[in-house]
Amino acid sequence: MPDKEFLEKLFKGDPRSVARAITLVENGSAGAAELMKAVFPKTGNATIIGITGAPGAGKSSLVDKLALHYKEHGEKIGIVCVDPSSPFSGGAILGDRIRMATLGLNKDVFIRSMATRGNLGGLSRATVDAVAILDAAGFDEVIVETVGVGQDEVEIVKTADVSVVVLVPGMGDDIQAIKAGIMEIGDVFVINKADREGVLRTQKELEALLNLAHRPDMWNPPIVKTVATETKGVEDLSVAISSYLEFQRSGTQNKERRTAIARWRLTELLQERLLTDLLGRNGTSEKLEILSSKIADKSIDPYSAVEEILSAL
């Protein structure tokens, strides 16, 4: 059980305690499960905003400016960045410090990058846990920023209350830029760097795609134009986000959505736990190493290797 004093400080939003709690879940430490059991009942008050889009779309600048906007309105903001392409937390920590300096070092804005932990995965699970920790710690808005548009990232963004997809002018000429899956998760679309050439064309193409897309919830996603580096359009974005949240609250699909998110979280957790349990058994990790070497030599195939590991139990 995590000690009472630590939890009290955490729920008051003490930055060191928040940081320590996130490190616990990131490392999958022994105390993580107990911590999350204590955290869970305290969640549900924050607005969780997922922001995704292609690398180079200027997501970080946009997130920083949006955070500043909320801060100016007297709110506390937590930012969790997921960057699966960066395997070293060193770089991430440096980046966080630079952004913290921009955002003003104070306890109203907390920023944290989640690093990958190698083969064992668990990044999505750790991210969702980090968001829950910030929620329980009393942050009003928690922004989840994902670099990349992989399967895990899409799932992470889906767990947010509102999902913002960021595009830039000139990407619309390649149909790959706006795939069905991304279209479906976007509750609000942003065309950032809207001072660049081609913004009208991108907007037209996006509108055409949105008209084609079937939205079971009947929400018509707004398109907001921003120039994040000049804080242009940031207020519009916050209005679009509020409108969607308003719409969502009045709907009936909320329970269904939350159940789907819970199912995904549970499955992720189960998978991680099953593998950890397996590798924790006597000799299994060593066996995995030996078999990996054998697969590399083609003296066994991976499927037979899996059976060998499982049959030894």
Added chain:
Amino acid sequence: MPDKEFLEKLFKGDPRSVARAITLVENGSAGAAELMKAVFPKTGNATIIGITGAPGAGKSSLVDKLALHYKEHGEKIGIVCVDPSSPFSGGAILGDRIRMATLGLNKDVFIRSMATRGNLGGLSRATVDAVAILDAAGFDEVIVETVGVGQDEVEIVKTADVSVVVLVPGMGDDIQAIKAGIMEIGDVFVINKADREGVLRTQKELEALLNLAHRPDMWNPPIVKTVATETKGVEDLSVAISSYLEFQRSGTQNKERRTAIARWRLTELLQERLLTDLLGRNGTSEKLEILSSKIADKSIDPYSAVEEILSAL
């Protein structure tokens, strides 16, 4: 055991048999493990080329032109596309048909998009299996094209013999465009759409980043400029790919690399298998549904739910 006739046709490169085999591994069908055991000893002859980069970078065009280039040299090419953002195989199949028409409908080029299968994941595993099937079916080059730059996609590209990272001019002004992880996996870099403004700047910035990056293998990744839509630079790309493969063959790190790939594959397979086994047990799937609903209602936390599922076994 898959029947002999099917395997014989598969190993001769019969397109229908290849398609059927990939569907088997994609669906995680009962026969998939047995099939892969038969496929595995036949692998190791194809050159596996991984191509990744941001959405909108023009990867599909580049892959198609590269495939045509190899085809003109009398080779057989397999293409596997991974698009985690597209949850429906319908769209993927349509896209494949359009590309097939461009590439010329014949048995020298096989193209297949891998679709996600929802919560159970397995996309990476299925993709790596599909590549192995094409390898065993006698394709000379197998190109793995991943949209998105998520964790799974990076892992998939790592399993290739050579990894190509595609950029476009104008992305270099955002440091997010070229993250450490992507820099590390790139054996060859392409600046596509090189007829656009800003190509020199992107090249300079990429060179600067490459100079900073520590490459334990001492390979100096070349930067190739292409205009895929006009087939410009495609031959240069094929030369750069060959140079890397030449370099790699002379090196000693091959075994280490293959072992790391094998370890990742084995872990992925294990995780999928453990979850499938668990959900296959009497009542576990139903329990998962009930608990998901309870988590959505906040009447239980996900960690306690995992324990409830595991303790019932």
